[in-house]
Amino acid sequence: MLLGLLRRHLRPFLGLLGALAAAQLASVVCQLYLPSLNADILDKGVARGDTTYIWHLGGWMLAITVVQVGAAITAAFFGSTIAMSFGRDVRGAIFAQVSRFSAREVNEFGAPTLITRNTNDVQQVQLVVLMACTLMVSAPIMMVGGIFMALREDAPLAPLMVAAMVVLGIAVGLIVRRMIPGFRLMQKRVDGVNRVMREHLSGVRVIRAFVREPYEKERFAVANDELTQASIRVGRLMAALFPTVFMVMNVSTVGVWWFGGHQVDAGTIQIGSLTAYMTYLIQILMSVMMATFMVMMVPRAAVAAERIEGVLRTEPSVHPPAHVVEPEQIRGVVRFEDVEMQYPGADKPVLCGVDLVAHPGQTVAIIGSTGSGKSTLISLVARLFDTTHGTVSIDGVDVRDMDPDKLWGHLGIVPQRPYLFSGTVASNMRYGNPDATDEQIWDALAIAQATGFVRGLDGQLEAPVNQGGTNLSGGQRQRLCIARALVAHPRIYLFDDAFSALDLSTDRRLRTALAPHVRDATVFVVAQRISTIADADQIVVLDGGRMVGIGTHEELAQNCPTYQEIVESQRAEKVGSVA
Numbered sequence: 001m002l003l004g005l006l007r008r009h010l011r012p013f014l015g016l017l018g019a020l021a022a023a024q025l026a027s028v029v030c031q032l033y034l035p036s037l038n039a040d041i042l043d044k045g046v047a048r049g050d051t052t053y054i055w056h057l058g059g060w061m062l063a064i065t066v067v068q069v070g071a072a073i074t075a076a077f078f079g080s081t082i083a084m085s086f087g088r089d090v091r092g093a094i095f096a097q098v099s100r101f102s103a104r105e106v107n108e109f110g111a112p113t114l115i116t117r118n119t120n121d122v123q124q125v126q127l128v129v130l131m132a133c134t135l136m137v138s139a140p141i142m143m144v145g146g147i148f149m150a151l152r153e154d155a156p157l158a159p160l161m162v163a164a165m166v167v168l169g170i171a172v173g174l175i176v177r178r179m180i181p182g183f184r185l186m187q188k189r190v191d192g193v194n195r196v197m198r199e200h201l202s203g204v205r206v207i208r209a210f211v212r213e214p215y216e217k218e219r220f221a222v223a224n225d226e227l228t229q230a231s232i233r234v235g236r237l238m239a240a241l242f243p244t245v246f247m248v249m250n251v252s253t254v255g256v257w258w259f260g261g262h263q264v265d266a267g268t269i270q271i272g273s274l275t276a277y278m279t280y281l282i283q284i285l286m287s288v289m290m291a292t293f294m295v296m297m298v299p300r301a302a303v304a305a306e307r308i309e310g311v312l313r314t315e316p317s318v319h320p321p322a323h324v325v326e327p328e329q330i331r332g333v334v335r336f337e338d339v340e341m342q343y344p345g346a347d348k349p350v351l352c353g354v355d356l357v358a359h360p361g362q363t364v365a366i367i368g369s370t371g372s373g374k375s376t377l378i379s380l381v382a383r384l385f386d387t388t389h390g391t392v393s394i395d396g397v398d399v400r401d402m403d404p405d406k407l408w409g410h411l412g413i414v415p416q417r418p419y420l421f422s423g424t425v426a427s428n429m430r431y432g433n434p435d436a437t438d439e440q441i442w443d444a445l446a447i448a449q450a451t452g453f454v455r456g457l458d459g460q461l462e463a464p465v466n467q468g469g470t471n472l473s474g475g476q477r478q479r480l481c482i483a484r485a486l487v488a489h490p491r492i493y494l495f496d497d498a499f500s501a502l503d504l505s506t507d508r509r510l511r512t513a514l515a516p517h518v519r520d521a522t523v524f525v526v527a528q529r530i531s532t533i534a535d536a537d538q539i540v541v542l543d544g545g546r547m548v549g550i551g552t553h554e555e556l557a558q559n560c561p562t563y564q565e566i567v568e569s570q571r572a573e574k575v576g577s578v579a
């Protein structure tokens with residue numbers, strides 16, 4: 001998975017990778033050449049007292065060092081550019097993919113893991129790219145070149161070098177193999193900590209109201225502890241890695257001095273060559289160590305890549321059609337035909353046999369007990385989910401055959417949980433219609449009964465709105481969400497319990513103001529209160545996912561027992577609250 005991800009997202013940087021490889025090559029060749037010049041200075045210059053030779057080679061060494069430093073800086077610059085751009089592109093790809101997800105995929109993954117995957121996981125892979133860019137060419141060349149140059153200086157010491165490399169390779173391999181499952185567990189536990197943290201932040205008011213802070217602290221402590229345990233397990237293995245590398249390096253250095261010393265004694269090797277041999281050995285083992293460093297990161301990056309690919313390879317269940325069908329003209333006739341909807345993993349459908357037509361200019365209200373399927377019904381129009389049987393069509397075209405962007409462009413959705421984006425009142429109002437004028441916004445705010453409180457805000461339309469609209473009350477948020485839908489001027493409105501946070505008189509005023517504005521549109525209203533929907537052209541009564549009544553308020557009050565029960569229960573509530 002890691003290789004696949006790297007291959008796809010590094011392709012645009014092939015040119016830069018080539019330049020990086022050239023710069024690294026230049027740097028390594030210079031590094032490999034320097035010890036051999038040093039050996040010459042010692043053996044031919046110092047040993048013979050030839051100062052001119054020393055000055056001459058010294059100058060060469062200086063020039064080569066300058067080239068080596070320049071090449072190393074250039075390689076580091078290219079490497080950082082490639083790694084950072086890689087990270088940017090992968091994050092962009094994940095964001096684009098998640099934007100294509102339907103509610104089903106978002107629910108299946110969960111927001112915390114999607115956030116971790118787009119941040120922490122990408123960072124892990126990016127780190128490996130950065131390391132690879134630094135070592136990719138230099139480590140192998142250094143290793144091969146070092147061996148070649150070292151053998152040129154002294155072949156009899158070669159078995160020692162080979163033994164050191166083999167021992168190092170086996171030791172590192174064994175440790176790294178045990179690290180992979182540890183990293184997988186660690187990333188999962190990072191998700192766990194994020195999940196608890198996110199829930200804590202979103203539900204902070206509820207937590208305080210129910211005095212559940214100690215419980216939440218305990219929950220976080222458990223998740224935190226689990227992450228710590230997993231990290232410690234991996235950390236122990238990592239801790240074993242470096243001492244192993246250094247032990248092999250130090251033992252082989254002692255071995256070289258020991259055997260080399262005897263050879264110098266015997267006169268079979270010169271001191272300069274032995275010094276160069278030592279430098280090469282250190283260089284080789286250093287590159288093995290650097291490669292080890294990278295190898296250490298690869299398992300974690302491989303796990304991260306697996307998680308990233310998990311997102312990138314998930315096919316959204318609500319996907320654009322292969323052949324888009326455009327309605328001749330969008331009028332807004334919405335038709336449900338024998339619609340059934342079953343959530344993935346659920347044992348029975350939440351909607352069954354729904355047949356319904358809504359015409360432009362009509363308001364269709366949906367009422368029913370909690371969990372009867374009202375929100376699900378209208379979410380099918382917006383293709384937040386697809387039906388499992390039957391069709392939902394707009395102007396005769398199945399919504400699954402329409403271009404999703406065009407479909408959503410005709411819809412004005414006011415969700416059950418009003419959500420506003422960080423910015424200003426105006427930026428939120430222009431969310432569905434960036435060209436809306438201030439006048440249009442004020443008109444929409446007036447219909448949504450929001451003018452009063454927006455005028456009272458510091459900055460009015462330019463008043464700041466926090467993420468999620470948390471600096472506004474629930475009712476204010478709901479009114480701004482209604483106004484936002486009105487500014488977009490869609491053909492079809494979907495109000496999902498959008499009036500529930502409004503008091504009765506505001507609800508009435510809002511509906512009166514709304515009527516002329518949506519005169520030509522098709523309006524769906526999910527509501528709990530009979531008073532909100534009594535004027536609707538059609539009222540659909542849902543019970544356990546089935547339509548148990550359809551008609552006007554008067555008709556249903558006459559012949560629909562479920563509706564009569566709802567009316568009766570609300571009347572009793574009203575009498576009870578007055579008493």
Ligand SMILES: Nc1ncnc2c1ncn2[C@@H]1O[C@H](COP(=O)(O)OP(=O)(O)OP(=O)(O)O)[C@@H](O)[C@H]1O
Binds near residue numbers: 350372
């Ligand atoms: N994303 C989901 N995944 C699985 N089941 C779901 C999902 N959303 C809703 N359900 C289930 O589907 C049923 C209908 O939910 P829905 O939200 O449509 O009801 P509702 O009538 O709008 O309820 P309420 O009046 O409380 O908002 C419920 O039993 C709910 O548990």
